Amino acid sequence: MDTRLQHSDHRRRSPFRRPRRALAVAALLSTALIAADSRRAGAGDDAVQLTVLSQFGDNPALQNVLDELNETFESNNPGIDVDIEYLTLDDLTRTVPTALASGEGPDVVDYDANESSLGDLARNGLLASLDDYATSYEWTDRLAESALERTTFDGQLFGIGRSSEAVGLFYNADIFATHGIAAPDTYDAFITAADTLAAAGITPIAFGNQDQWPSSHLIGAALHATVPIETITGIETLGGTGSWSDPAVIAAFDTGAGWAASGYLTPDFNAVSFDDALKSFFAGEAGMFIEGTGVIPDIITNMEGVDVRFVPFPMQSGEPQQAEGGIGGAWAITASADAPDAAAAWIDFVHFSDDAEAAWFAAGVLPTTNFDGGSVEVDDLVRDSLDVVAAALDGGGIGYWTGYSSSPLVIDAWNGGAQLLLTGELDAETFAAQLQDALEQARSAG
Amino acid sequence: MTALSASASASPTRSGVVRSPGARGAGRIGHTIRGYALVMPAMALYAVFLLWPVIQTIRLSFTSWNGLTESRTWIGLDNYRRLVGDARFRSALANNLLWVAGSWLAQGLGLLLAAVLSASWIRGRTFFRTVFFLPATMSLVVVGIAWNQIYNPRSGLLNAALRGVGGDSATRAWLADQNTAMPAVIATANWTYFGFAMVVFLGGLQAIDRHLYEAAALDGAGGWQQLRHVTIPGLRSQITLLLVLSFINTLRTFDLVYVMTNGGPGRRTEVVAYYIYSLAFVTRQVGYGAAATVVLTVLVLAVTVVVLRRRERE
Numbered sequence: 001m002d003t004r005l006q007h008s009d010h011r012r013r014s015p016f017r018r019p020r021r022a023l024a025v026a027a028l029l030s031t032a033l034i035a036a037d038s039r040r041a042g043a044g045d046d047a048v049q050l051t052v053l054s055q056f057g058d059n060p061a062l063q064n065v066l067d068e069l070n071e072t073f074e075s076n077n078p079g080i081d082v083d084i085e086y087l088t089l090d091d092l093t094r095t096v097p098t099a100l101a102s103g104e105g106p107d108v109v110d111y112d113a114n115e116s117s118l119g120d121l122a123r124n125g126l127l128a129s130l131d132d133y134a135t136s137y138e139w140t141d142r143l144a145e146s147a148l149e150r151t152t153f154d155g156q157l158f159g160i161g162r163s164s165e166a167v168g169l170f171y172n173a174d175i176f177a178t179h180g181i182a183a184p185d186t187y188d189a190f191i192t193a194a195d196t197l198a199a200a201g202i203t204p205i206a207f208g209n210q211d212q213w214p215s216s217h218l219i220g221a222a223l224h225a226t227v228p229i230e231t232i233t234g235i236e237t238l239g240g241t242g243s244w245s246d247p248a249v250i251a252a253f254d255t256g257a258g259w260a261a262s263g264y265l266t267p268d269f270n271a272v273s274f275d276d277a278l279k280s281f282f283a284g285e286a287g288m289f290i291e292g293t294g295v296i297p298d299i300i301t302n303m304e305g306v307d308v309r310f311v312p313f314p315m316q317s318g319e320p321q322q323a324e325g326g327i328g329g330a331w332a333i334t335a336s337a338d339a340p341d342a343a344a345a346w347i348d349f350v351h352f353s354d355d356a357e358a359a360w361f362a363a364g365v366l367p368t369t370n371f372d373g374g375s376v377e378v379d380d381l382v383r384d385s386l387d388v389v390a391a392a393l394d395g396g397g398i399g400y401w402t403g404y405s406s407s408p409l410v411i412d413a414w415n416g417g418a419q420l421l422l423t424g425e426l427d428a429e430t431f432a433a434q435l436q437d438a439l440e441q442a443r444s445a446g
Numbered sequence: 447m448t449a450l451s452a453s454a455s456a457s458p459t460r461s462g463v464v465r466s467p468g469a470r471g472a473g474r475i476g477h478t479i480r481g482y483a484l485v486m487p488a489m490a491l492y493a494v495f496l497l498w499p500v501i502q503t504i505r506l507s508f509t510s511w512n513g514l515t516e517s518r519t520w521i522g523l524d525n526y527r528r529l530v531g532d533a534r535f536r537s538a539l540a541n542n543l544l545w546v547a548g549s550w551l552a553q554g555l556g557l558l559l560a561a562v563l564s565a566s567w568i569r570g571r572t573f574f575r576t577v578f579f580l581p582a583t584m585s586l587v588v589v590g591i592a593w594n595q596i597y598n599p600r601s602g603l604l605n606a607a608l609r610g611v612g613g614d615s616a617t618r619a620w621l622a623d624q625n626t627a628m629p630a631v632i633a634t635a636n637w638t639y640f641g642f643a644m645v646v647f648l649g650g651l652q653a654i655d656r657h658l659y660e661a662a663a664l665d666g667a668g669g670w671q672q673l674r675h676v677t678i679p680g681l682r683s684q685i686t687l688l689l690v691l692s693f694i695n696t697l698r699t700f701d702l703v704y705v706m707t708n709g710g711p712g713r714r715t716e717v718v719a720y721y722i723y724s725l726a727f728v729t730r731q732v733g734y735g736a737a738a739t740v741v742l743t744v745l746v747l748a749v750t751v752v753v754l755r756r757r758e759r760e
Contacts, residue, residue, distance in 0.1 A: 094727055094728075097513065097514055097730075098513065098727075100514075101513060101514045101515075120514070120730070121514070124512065124514035124515050125515065126514060210621075210622070210708075210710075211708070212708055212710060267599070267600075268599040268600070268618075268619035268622055269622075270619065270621075270622035270710065270711050271597070271598065271599050271619035271620070271621050271622035272599075272600070408728055408729045408730055409729050411728070411729075412724060412728055412729045415708070415709075415710075416709075416710075416712055416713050417712065419622075419710050419711045419712055420624075420711060420712040423622075423711070425624060425711075425712070426712070
């Protein structure tokens with residue numbers, strides 16, 4: 001029986017006429033509803049209630065995709081009722097751990113696929129292992145090796161990578177053409193483009209760091225353009241043995257700070273939000289934007305008619321192409337889920353079904369599977385992004401989200417120092433030492 | 447016999463009904479029980495929502511706990527020892543104290559406005575009182591978002607106003623500049639506070655006997671002397687109240703920093719409550735965050751008690 005119909009029917013026949021009586025009955029009803037909700041699929045009702053927390057809170061386009069897929073899933077599975085709640089990534093990251101620790105979290109959560117986030121939950125026993133489901137649904141056969149690696153902790157799979165992501169270089173080809181600037185496909189061409197744009201009074205690189213995390217993508221681009229992935233892996237994982245004070249890492253920090261000192265970035269970038277920086281790129285106030293593939297749906301929506309291109313961020317001295325990035329988010333089943341089997345069926349449908357793969361790809365979300373999107377009609381920018389990911393996978397590899405991958409302690413250290421590094425108020429050696437202190441603290445805590 | 451004794455020693459009640467001492471005692475006990483029954487709901491709420499969390503926080507402060515597992519490791523006073531050498535905690539506390547100093551300036555402005563708006567020759571006093579008090583009624587989150595826009599280096603009102611009067615060189619990224627970020631956040635907080643202080647002082651001014659001013663004037667006291675020897679002593683209760691309130695409020699302040707700067711640039715605007723939030727919810731050092739919370743609470747209580755006792759003695 002459809003419980004939603006029952007509720008709406010109840011409301012229609014509501015006999016409330018006097019406010020006091022209405023209040024009293026409303027109080028009783030809400031108590032009853034809370035009790036019913038807390039017991040999911042109440043007694044005598046075979047329907048399974050699934051709760052899903054998604055990080056698409058600030059992305060209506062992707063909310064629509066998930067809602068449509070979910071409707072199809074519910075109509076195919078009348079015994080499963082799915083309630084999706086959308087939060088921003090910040091809100092989700094700050095509320096989910098506490099909710100799960102109290103045993104009252106959702107059944108499925110779309111969480112960041114880093115050791116510092118998904119790994120943190122998994123190692124503290126708050127997520128269910130997906131190994132059995134991966135075998136029975138053949139997820140392991142379909143997911144890319146790199147996607148599996150990012151959501152496997154201590155030998156067990158805890159998440160299904162939702163999107164492949166890589167940081168690259170967006171540029172406004174119309175502005176470049178107007179000023180006779182060559183495509184930034186080498187590091188020298190990138191610097192020449194920045195200088196030319198600055199001389200023309202156009203902000204070379206749109207950048208807003210008020211939210212602190214964008215510095216991870218900007219400085220991360222410099223890092224991945226010079227430092228081998230093996231070295232980066234050594235500093236971005238708790239099991240690694242690398243040091244942030246590695247001279248090559250410090251040199252990369254200096255490179256990022258140098259872009260700021262050269263006036264390549266949006267003025268007063270620490271007082272500019274990420275959204276405002278992105279809008280300035282939309283508006284043609286900046287010629288380039290160093291960001292991940294995750295912003296492609298927004299760019300497609302907001303820059304219709306503008307020739308925007310997306311290329312790998314060029315390596316500084318001709319080594320095989322690398323890129324910052326990894327997995328954009330991962331579906332995970334919580335340890336407190338009441339219906340993990342239904343949760344696995346839901347994940348299988350919204351991520352692995354042909355309909356889902358095509359829908360996500362059409363919306364600009366890059367697959368983490370062996371899905372061949374050749375038959376799907378997509379924007380050129382989405383094809384560009386596939387090329388950026390492929391270039392890195394075929395070259396030196398895709399690295400990590402700089403400073404945000406290993407531990408919350410390192411994230412905190414990054415946020416406390418990167419703003420000052422870029423304004424020249426903190427030198428690269430000191431910044432690196434602060435990151436290393438935090439990493440060592442995290443490593444010693446196990 | 448028992449009844450006779452009881453009757454002989456009984457005294458009439460107000461209603462004229464004679465009751466025995468035993469009955470009177472029973473009545474007192476019943477009265478007491480009724481009293482406790484009436485306060486029990488409030489006491490229960492107080493115990494559940496205040497005392498129990500306080501006790502839990504104190505217990506947590508002696509543990510190492512990441513907030514995610516059930517197991518907590520007892521580490522005695524280690525968290526408190528670590529706090530002593532924690533430069534970040536000291537820096538956050540210094541920011542709080544700067545904030546306290548700023549709130550006292552706002553109180554001074556509130557006193558000044560109260561003095562001006564209590565003058566009978568001012569027209570539209572009610573309008574001005576309402577306008578000045580209005581910010582105090584607003585949510586700090588809303589205020590933070592609004593002032594973020596005002597401080598925006600490109601489109602903000604403040605820089606636009608400076609440019610409008612030829613002060614281009616004074617324009618800056620107020621919240622991103624290490625020298626101006628903290629004063630900018632404090633100024634925002636005080637924008638919501640001076641009106642509240644003004645209203646409290648206005649209430650106090652109305653309670654001062656006007657004859658004191660007349661007597662002071664007859665003795666040759668000017669405006670400044672009247673302020674110093676009549677107004678300020680007359681407002682001592684209000685001044686004490688506001689000092690204590692502002693101290694408590696500023697030491698636990700969190701919202702504006704969270705909304706406006708996330709503690710940045712760097713850690714320049716980080717206050718203790720934000721640091722505690724960061725410890726408990728970002729880096730998952732819940733035990734250490736609890737220790738910092740206990741220290742902050744003890745500090746607030748100590749200063750409050752000292753100020754109030756001194757005031758009582760005076």
